[in-house]
Amino acid sequence: MTERDLREALRRVPVDEDARGRALQVARAAYREREPVRPRRRWAAALAVAACVLAAVLVAASLNAPGDAVARWVRQVLGTGHPDPKPALVRVPGGGRLLVSSADGAWAVAADGSRRRLGDYAGVSWSPRGLFVVGWRGGELVAMEPSGRVHWSLARPGRITAARWAPGDGYRVAYVSGHTLRIVNGDGTGDRPLAAAARIAPSWRPGPAYVLAFADRYGRVHVVNVDTGVELWRERPGRVRQLAWSPDGRRLAVVTQRRVLILGRNGSTLQSRPVPHGAVVDDVSWSAGGRLALVRRGARTSEIVVDGRAVFTGSGRFGAVAWSPSGRSLLVPWPAADQWLFLDVDSGRATAVANIARQFARGPARQAFPDAVEWCCS
C-alpha cells in the first residue's frame, strides 16, 4: 500500500448522514444557548458598593432595639421562613414515613416523628412497599430494613451516586457506579453492568417489565428492558439533569438545562416547557395521581410549580420535594429558613416545621440540613 492508497482508504470511510443530521441539530442548539458576551457595565461597581452599604446599615440596625423591627421587616419581605412554624417534627402531617438524607448521613422517620439514624450514607431510597431501604456511600451499596438492619451489601470500585429499587415486586435495583449503570437483583445476587451512563438517578417505568430510563454523558436518554437488553427507544434532549416516570408509566419527565420535556411511552414529545432564562429546574416529582411538581430556582428566589401553576415562592433554594402517599401535599425542604414545609397544593395552606438541621444533627457541632426526602407508604 502506498502513501496515496492509505490516504484514499482513510477518505473512503463513510460519514453517517443520520449522525450528521443529529449533530447539526445539537450544534445549532448549542450555538443558540451559548453564553452571550456581556458588555462591561459602567454602574456595576457603584451598585455593588451601594449594596454593601445597605447591608452594613441593616446589620448595624439589627444590633439595637429599633433594629429588631427592621430585621423582622426584612425577613418577612424576603420570605426567609414561614411564619409560626412548629418547633419540632412530632408527627408526619398526612401520615406515612420519610427517608431523609443530608451531607451528614441518612435517617428513617416514622409517622409519629421518631427518627432513626441509618448511617453515613450519601443517599437512600425506598423499596416499592417501604419494607427495605437501599443506601449508598463511596463504592458501597447496602440493602437494609428501615430499622437499619443490613440484609446485604456489595462493593464496587467506582463511587456510587444513585440507586433506585424497581417498582412492583422490587426484584431489581439499578444503581450508578462511576460512569456505569449496573443492575443487581433485590436479594443482592446477579450484579451486572448494563451500560455507560451519566451520574444521575435512573428511573424505572412502572409496569410488569423491568424497563429503565437512564441518561448517558452525551445528552441522550435511553429506555431499556434490563432483562432482555433491548433498547426500546432513545432520544437526545441535551444534557439531562433528572428523569422521572409518571406513576402510570405513560409519561417520562426529562429535565435539561433549558427545558422540561414530557415524553410519551414511545419517546414522542408530548410537551416541551422552556425553563426561563436565568432559572434552573432543580427537581421534579410526580404525585400518585399524576400531578407534576417542579422546583424552579431563580437568582434570589425559588418556586414550587405544580402542573404549570406556581404554588409557593421563597428566598434561596429548595431541596428535592416529595409528594405525600395520598398525593395531596408536598414536602418542601427549605435550607435558607431551616424549615420543612408541608404544602397542601390545592388549598395553598402550609404547615412549617423549624429547626430541621438541629433535629437531624449528629451533634451540636455537626448540623447539615437534610434536603433530600422520600415519602413512603403508611
Place this chain on the structure above:
Amino acid sequence: MRRAARMERVDVAEVSLPAAWRPVRRASDAALVRAAQGGSERAVEELFARHWPDAFRTALLIAHDRAAAEDIAQEAFVSALRALPRFDRTRPLRPWLHRIVVNRAIDWARARRLRAEVGVEAVPEPTAPAVDHGLGDIGPALARLTPEHRAVVVMRYLLDLTPGEIAAMLDLPRGTVNSRLRRGLDALGTHLDETPESPRGES
C-alpha cells in the same frame, strides 16, 4: 437579426441573478468564525458542513466505534461552539477543533481498553448483533494499533497534518510523533501484507 440581437442584449443587462445564485468566493474559516461570533447561524452551519466529515472520520478511525465517534465529534463541536465567543480569531479553527476530537477519541479508546466491563456489550444477555463500523479493509489493520499510533496515522494521512503540527497538537516531542508514525505504518503494512512506502519529507 439586428432586432433579435438587441433584445438579447437588453435581457442580459436587465436580469439580475438572485444573490443565492451568484458565484461567491468561498469564505475563509476566519471570516465564518467572525460571522458566527456576530450571531450568524448560517456561518455556523457552513463551518459544520466544512469540518464535520473529517471530525467524524477521525473519531471513528481512532475510537473504532460508530456511536462513540458520533458522540465524540458532536461533543467537540458543542465545546467549540460554546467557546466561540472567547475564540481568538487569529488562530486557525481546524487544528483547534481536530485537537479536541483526537484527544477525546484517544481518551475514549484508552478508557474502553482499561475498563472492558463498561458498555452494553458486557451485558450477559444478547443485546444487539455485532456491528460493522464501516471502516473497510483498513479497519482491521488499524484496530491492531494502539489508540496513540492510530491517532498519528489518522492525523498525518487523513487530516494532512505535518509531524510538527501533530507534535504541537498532542503536546509530544516531534521525534515521538515520527517514531509512532513509523511504527504505525510498519504495523499496518505487516497486517496488510504489504509495507507502505516510506513517507518522504515528513521528519
